Every structure is written in structure tokens, then in C-alpha cells.
Amino acid sequence: MAAASCLLTEDQFLCSICLDVFTDPVTLPCGHNFCRNCITQHWDINVPCQCPNCKRFFNMRPELRVNTFISEMAAQFRQSAQQKASSSSSEQQAAKPGEVPCDVCTGTKLKALKSCLVCLTSYCETHLEPHLTVSGLKRHQLIDPVENLEDRMCTKHDKLLELFCKTDQTCVCMLCSVLDHKTHDVVPLEEKYEGERTELEKTEDETQQMTQKRRLKIQEIKRSVELSEEVADREIAEGVQVFTAVKESVERSQAEFIKTIKEQQRTTEKQAEDFIKELEQEISELEKRSSEVEQLSHSEGYFHLIRKLFSHSFYFHTAPPTKDLTEVSIRPPSYAGSVMRALNQLEEMLSEQIKKLLEAQLKKVQQYAVDVTLDPDIVHLRPTQSNDACRCVLSEQGFTSGRFYFEVQVKKWVRWTVGVTRESSMKRQITLSPNNGYWTVCFTRRGECYAPTDQSVRLSLKSKPKKVGVFVNYKEGLVSFYDVDTATLIYSFTGCSFTGKLYPFFSPCPNNGVKIHTTEMGCVLQ
Template sequence: MACANAPWFEENFSCSICLDVFSSPVSTPCGHNFCRTCITKFWDGQVRYKCPVCNELFQSRPYPRVNTLLSELVAQFKTSVRVEEQPCVEPADVPCDVCTGTPLKAVKSCLVCFMSFCQPHLEPHQRVTVLKKHRLVEPMDRLEDRMCKKHDRLLELFCQTEQVCVCQYCTETDHKSHPVVPLKEEYQVKTAQLGKIESEVQQMIQERQRHIQEIKDTVKRSKVDADREIADGVQVLAALMRCIEKCQDDLNKMVKERLKSTEKQAEGLIKELEQEIEDLTNRSSEGKQLSHTKDHLHFLQAFRSLKDAPATRDWTTVEVCPPSYVGTLRRSLDQLEETLSMEMRKLCDAELKRVQQYEVDVTLDPDTAHPKLILTEDGKQVYYGGVRKKLTDNPKRFKHQMYVLTRQNFSGSFYFEVQVKDKTEWCLGVARESITRKERIIVTPKMGYWTFHFKKDGLVFRDDPAVRLPLRAELQKVGVFVDYDEGLVSFYDVEARVCIYSATGCTFSEPLYPLLCPCDHEFGINSAPLIISPVHQTD
């Protein structure tokens, strides 16, 4: 925008809309003059077409005609007026809609003109009688968005029913029966709600950040576990390789020593035989020479020495026996097997120590116990009572299988130990929550049971078909480990520090409960209880 030095000329040669010197001045039917751009822009924002100065209404949008005389006068005026640059509007301020070039800061917005004005361009609204009637408000950006599209009025109220901003006319028509409040009042309410939403959002962000950290920690632990597993594997395999190399060296050494001994014996015998052959050959030569002599005296004297046979060995009883290598390789493999067993024991011990870190504290749930089972008050022991107690028909209670579950269930990795000392039959394992408890069934993983059954004639993992294992002597305490995500159920001989059996590829889709079964007491022989024991890790 430009500011002229001559006030009288500025008033007479200025557009009443932009308050600047006319640019391509045109006249309306009512005789008022405006810049072509200003009047065009003004009418573009109107529903009804009127003069900005006298408010005369036109039936249709007028086509403004160029005012030739005024155009010439304006051209002369521009040559005699010096224009001054005005300061720019700040980014946070509402700019004047009339200023050309760099706009000034608006000081008021007109709800009739739908425009914002700086102080110089606001002057007509303070001077011209018709413009004084326009409603001026504090500067508003995007003024057209703040107006009701239906009534051309400022959106000053908020409809709480439809949750929209409305004007005063809206409350008398479409929103007549709806509760409305001033925008400021609803703004305060929504601001408070926004604070609550922000608090909830921040809490959600923190939860997700915590989950991210948990995932990172899990990955970190997994890396540590992977590194340890690799290191243990390398150590075990390296030991086995050393043992194999030693067995190979020992085997080679033993075979070569036996071969060398045989070769040495054969070499001695061959030398001895060769010496006898040489002696016999010499004797034969002497005999041939003697046979040709005609001297009777010499022949008889020499024949006497040839008559006696030379001292030789009786070779009919002498033989070289090839060395026997029978059992040599087997003995080497026995040594390898012993080393492998030792390394396996070390590996199983390390594995057991790791799974024991997943120990959980569990107690037996009396609501699930078969009526013939008796539980101790602390929920850590169960034994066969022999008498069927009269109990309420709890839907959780086993009717036929002599089982009891724990109160706790798990959907992650967990480990617990049960003492089975002095028992001749028992069953341990885990079961899913939705197992059948009132009918007789074949207990298998397909039915939701992963159990290990012990009898005097052996160990059995109940599957279809059942997996039978050799009986382990003096089995006193059994550890049960479940890796839910990996689908793994493992049973350990805690005292021997070895894994008895692992069921892999299991499918878990719901929480798992530890399961105990002390079985029938067999006339007092199997009366000892099953005892849930705390884990005692060894160094």
C-alpha cells in the first residue's frame, strides 16, 4: 500500500474500498467510483449485489464501465504524488485485505464487507455515514470461514446438540430447540477436555514407549541367550572335536605300535632264516667241491665235518601272527561316548539352571481336585485319600480323572518342581483351561493335556501314540518347564540334572495350568504325597 502526501487529493482520487489511488477506475450505476479489481472482489463475496458506499441494491450483477475522465485525472495525480513504503505485517497478525503490495496489520474486521482493514484503510468506516453502520470486530483471519453460509452472520454460538458453530439466526430456525452457548464458554469446556485428552494421549505414548523398551529388552536378552548358547555349543563341540582327534590319534598310535611290533618280529625271523640259508648254501657248495676230489684221504677227512648237520631251528612251530585289531575302534568310541556323556551332563545342567530362572509360585486349587484327593492347607501337597468326599458339583472339579490343577495359570514361559520321592505311580504336566473335566477321555495333547506318567515298569509321555522311555532309578524330584511361545514342554530329573523328555511343536492357544495326579495308593504302597517344592539352584 502507498501513502500520498496530499490529503485533499488522496480523498478525491482514492478508492473507497482499498483507500489507495484508483487503479483502472470504473463507475457503478449509482455513480460511485472504485478500482475495477476492488469492486470485482467485493461482489465476488456477496450473495446480493450492492454499492459498498450507498448500499443501493442491484437486480443483477452490474458490469462496471471505465470512467475515462477519472482515469486521466488519476494518471496525472500519480505523476505528482510521492509514495512512501509502509512497514510489513508480522506473521502472527491479521493482514489488511485492502493493501496492495506488502499489507499492513489489520486493526478491525468488518462483518458487512467481510474484509479486514488497517488503520488507514479503516478511515472510511469511521468517516462515511453509511459505512459507520457496518459492524466492526477485532481482527479475524479467514473471515469468510467465520460466517454462517446460510445467514451471512458471524458464527458466535455453539450448538451442544449437533456440536457445530452457529449464528444468532440459526438459534431461531434450525437449532431453535437446541441448547447453545457462547463460543468462549464452549472453548473453555473443550480446552479442559483437550487437556484430559492430551493427558490420556501422553499416557498412551508412555505405555507404548514402555512396550518398545520391553521389546528392546527382550531382544537384548535374546541376544545374550543366543551368544551364551553359541558359546556353550562351541565349547561342547570343541571338546568333542578334541576328544575325536585324541581318539583318532590313540587309535592310529595303537594300530601302528602293533604293526611295528609284528614287523620287528618278522624282520628278526627273516634274518635268522636268511642266515641259515646262507649256512646251508655254503655247506652245499663244500659238498659239491668234495664230490669232485679223487684224494681218498682228503675226502674222508672233509666228509667228517660235512656229515654233522648245522645247528638250525625247527621252523615248523614258528609263525608270525598278524595283530588283532578287534575292539580297538570300539574302545576308542567308548571313550568318545564317555566324553560325550560328560559334556551332555554339563549341557543339561546349564540348561536346567536357565529354565529354573522361570520358577513360578503355584498352589493347588481345591475347587478342581477330584473328590478322592486330599490337599494340605498351604496348597503345596496332594495325596490319595481313598474315600470319595461329598462336595458341591463345581464345574471346575474333575469327576473321573484323579487330577488337581493350580490356582495360577500362565501364558508365557514358566517352571515348577514337584517331589515324587517314595511314590510308585504319579502323573505331572500342564493342561489348558478349557479341558473336559466331567467325562472319561484319553489324555493327550490333542485333548489339551501335556502329561508325563510314571509307573514301576517305565515312563510314558501321554500322546497318540504314547512315547515310552526307559525307567530312571531313584527319581525323586521332577521339574516341568513350558516355553509357551516356542510350543515346548520339558520334564527334568532335578537330582540327576538331566532332561527326561521334551515335547516340541506343541500348539498353545489359551492359558495353561500346572496339573498333578498322585494316583491310587495301591494298598498303602503309593501313599506318599506329591509336593510342590521350591527351586534350589546349584552353583
């Protein structure tokens, strides 16, 4: 029996109706075999009786008897297949959560390898084998395992949804495409899938690029915070150093002031002690003389008194030397102006330290000095705060980021305006102000300095600047003006919002319409 079974192919053990191993196989008069239930149900539906394979008609339904030989061979084949499946299942993995299980496996469901769109069943490697070997099953369409295969069938026509209607944006079957969607744009589902997958891959790439850019931006922000922290720590250290020096200077001035006052007080006390000591000595002499006079005044008889007086004539008739009490006085020292003198010295010292600090700050911004060329051909008319016609010059270079610093010699000009402006602001005549794209300071013929804004800010300067430095921090929205020679801050625009390019700007107002040359402007741009 075992030897005979080895000569039979697997096709001979499968019912052509259920495509599974025979169960209670029966043989028809034409010689073909089927499962008893399969052929019985087939004939119950289809009249007249006919062999499903050879199409032979039977006038009467044949009596069905089990083919014991085929039944034994099928049982042996089923047992062999189960043993093979059991052996194979030990090598295959059970379906995990989220994976598609085999619909045929009993007990432990193995992971499905493929799904059949004809059978609407998912198969593991073992149960998929008939679809790979049986000629009839080889024609079935296999796909990667998916769940709910019933959803792949058209509910209206019970056909496979293998097309996509672009017009209605839905999946359709072949009958749908020629009936309900015959005028629509219909493409194979696979083609739509490939197109969508390409778009998804493109979207995924774009998303990854956007994600990467944001990760880089986060790193950039973190690095900026680190740099900011370093700058802040450095500034704090420098500031603490400066204020510590100022504090020490104040404490030294205070100590010196207290020392001076106390020394003056000690001098006064010493003078008073000397006076008191001399006066106490005189009092002692005077008390001694008074005692002797009292003794003489008590002598008995005039004879004895006269004799004693004359024997002591020198002593009684010459008074001991004493100070003129009108010249003996202690006047408290005058402390008037002591505090003012101490404060003046402190002010001079602090002014010197502040000057050094300002010079250090100016050197910091000067490290961002750029080479700027003021193009004599880029000359524009613009209005000023007065009615005078005024001509201006821009640099050739514009800046859209970072920090930059430049200096302009202004000592030869009676009136001038210096700063930065947007290029678009030079296209029309407008009033100077940050809202109109001008961040400048102006010096008038009357010697007044102001920062043009919606409400101009008058600036108090100790002297007329000879050279003006301009520092711009594009990102932080800062424009600062310095008197380079005195290293003092003239004015700062803060919280500015810059857009587009910023250009260094200068105007020696008024110039009577004369074309401005770089050499005439005396611009020193480092």
C-alpha cells in the same frame, strides 16, 4: 496547519459511511462531511435524500462541493498515517506462507493481527488501529486472524455464523436458529469450540500416551532382542565349547586308535625282520657248505676224495643248526573289535560330557525355582486316560507370565501325573491334553511313561524317575520335564499358547478317593 491538525482527533478524518480517511470530502447543509462517492452512492440507493448522521431530510439533493479545508487536513492525516504505517511496517513481519496476510496492505502484505467479523477483513497492527480507537469500530467483533472470512457468513441470511446446531451438526446464524433450526439443539459456536477443543486435547493426550506406550514397547522389544542376542551368543559359545570338546575327544580317540593299530603293525614288521635276518644267516651258512661240497665232488681219483672226506668228517656229517621252518610264520594281528572298543570308549567319554551338559542345563532352569504350596483343600475329581476315578491337587499360587520351575518327589507312587494346568480346566471332567489345558507327563503301573496329547507320545526312560522337575516359560509357550537325579530331559511341550493362570498340578492316580495331604505327596518345591 500542522499545529491545527494536532488538535483534531482521528475520528474527524474518517467518513462515517466507508469508515476510512476522507476522499474528496464534501459538506452537507447540516454540516456533516462525507466522501463524495460515499454520499452519492448512499443517496442513489436511499430515497429521499437524508443525512446518514443527523437524519435531516432534504427536499432536493444538495449540490456537493469539496471542502478544501477538510480535504487538505485529510490528505495531511493520510500522509501522516502512511508514514506511520511505513515506520511500523519496518518493525512488523511480512506474512509468511501459511500465515494470514493483511487485506489492506498494498505492496508487501504484513502479517494480520486480527480479523473483523463485521468488515470481513483481516488487519495488520497498523490498519487495525481504527478498530481499537474509533468508537463505531470498537463495537466490531475481532477474532484471531483467519482466511476466507466470507465462509463465516450465512449464505442464506448474510449473517455471522455464530451458533452450532448439534442436531444437524452444522454452523448456523441467529436467523437460522429461530427459523430453520428452531426445534434443534443449538449452542453458541464458542461453547461448541470449547467442548471440541477439550475433546481434542483429550484425544491428543490419549494419542501421546499411546505413542509413548508404543515407543516404550519398541524399546522393550529392542531390549528383548539385545537380551536374546546375548543369550544366543552365550548359548553358541557354550555349545561351541561343548562340541569343540567332543570334536577334540573324537580326534583323540581317532589318533589313539590309529596309534594302537600302527604299533601293532610295527611289532609285526619287527618280528618279520628278525625272522628274515635269521633265515638269511642260515642261507649264508648253507651256501658256504654247498660250495665246499661241490669242490670235493670234483676231486681227482677216489683216493683223494676219500682222504678229504675223512679229514673233514666232522664238518660234512654234522649239519649246521637251522630253524624249523614250520614254526617260522608271520600272522597279521587281529584288529577285530578294535573299532568297537574305540567307539565304546568314545561313547563313555561322550556320555560323561553329555551328562555334564545336561546337568548344566538343568541348573539353568533351576535358577527359576519358586516356592509353591500344594493346598490339600484344593482337591478335584478328574478323569484319566482310563476309567479309574482320580483325584488331583493344585498349588495355591498361579502364574501368568515369566518363567518358573518346581520339583515333585514321585518315588513313593506307583502311578502319577505331574505338570501344569489352567484353573478353568479343573472345573470340569475332561481328558488330559494340551487342548484341554493340561501339559503333563504320566507314569503307569506297568512302568510306561507317556505325554498325554491328542495322540499320546510314549517316552523311553532308562529308569523310573524319583524326582521330576517341571520348567515353564510362559511367554515362549514351553513346558519341559526333567529327571532331576539323572539330569535328563524327559519331554517338552513347545509352541504352547497359554491364557490365564497356570497352576502346578499333581495326581497320584489312583488314590481310592483318599484326601491328599501335602506331606503324603512328598512334594519338594524349591
